[in-house]
Amino acid sequence: MIGPESLRAKKARGSDRKLSEAQLRELYALLVGADPRQLSFGFALWTRAMVGELIFRRFKIRVSVATVGRTLRMLGMSPQKPLYRAYQQNPEKVEKWKAETYPEIRRRAAQEGAEIFFADEAAIRTDFHSGTTWAPAGQTPVVEMTGARTSVMMISAVSPKGKLRFMVHDEGLKSEEFITFCRRLLDDTDGKVFLIVDGGRIHTSKMTRRFVQRTERLELFFLPPYSPELNPDEWVWKNVKRDRVGRQAVQSKITKSGQLRGAA
Incomplete structure (x- = not known):
């Protein structure tokens, strides 16, 4: 009917x-x-x-x-992948950051002509993989890739307007590498830089603090502890690691030209 x-x-x-x-x-x-x-x-x-x-x-x-x-x-529910959050996180500090601290950083940036960046570090292994592929039922597909287990360290900064700056390094990141990245960020930016980071060791070391004190154009701000969801740069690494590299069959971290893949 x-x-x-x-x-x-x-x-x-x-x-x-x-x-x-x-x-x-x-x-x-x-x-x-x-x-x-x-x-x-x-x-x-x-x-x-x-x-x-x-x-x-x-x-x-x-x-x-x-x-x-x-x-x-x-009841209006559906199966969803949850966001994981550290139980050590202090909700009051997170709310204060959202309601007071970050708005004040934005106000000062506008007043002083500074550019805001959020920075973070990450590592990607050559044997890391993510994603799925279609294949006949009961027949597990095989993708050939390198068996070498090596890592590339990465550091990047992203602005609220979407500007992205990044650097890769062949070894573990220390204060020296973070300072090198800050210098390059300043070279690529006119005026002051307000750099927002977490409380990681390389961001709070004596070497880093001395560098920031000597550098008039750079000021560091720190996110509340255990609050990666407040840092938009986390999405950069999610895209690089899970959406890009993790879906490729990596053969080597070195290109034919002898450079690190993705090196700036």
Whole structure:
């Protein structure tokens, strides 16, 4: 039947809903407002089986895994990859950074003609890989790549306007390399640079502090501890490591020209 009559809601086949409206509201509040470990589960991520067990514990009602899935979708939920956050993070410091500290940095930058950059470091291994590929079911695909386990260290800075500066290094990054990067950043920037970093050792070392004190055009600002989500430069490394390099079959960290791949 075609026409307006066909659009009318029809009662779905199958058994009636087993949870009342009040029980559904309570279930939603438990799932959204609590970590599974707070409810005596052994894992930090909800599964349909765990939600089914929670329903039985709370309401003494047994439901199938399929019913749990339909119930969760009805509650407006979907399976998602969570963002992981360190439990040592201080929410009050994070909120103060958002509401007071960073707005003040922006105000000063505008007043003093400074450019803001967020900086971070990362390492990528030649044997790192990410992503998936299509293949016949039951036949695990094989991708040939180097078996050598070597690393390339990377440091970059990104501005709120999307300007990107980066440097790669063949060995571990120390204060000397961070200072070299800061010098290059200053050479490529007119006026002052307000550089926002985390409290890592190379950012707070005596050598780095002495360099900053002698450099009138550079000022460092520090993010709250354990708060990488406040640093947009984290997305640079996510793109490089997981979206780019991790999906390639790396043969060597050296190009045919003898240069590090991606070297500036």
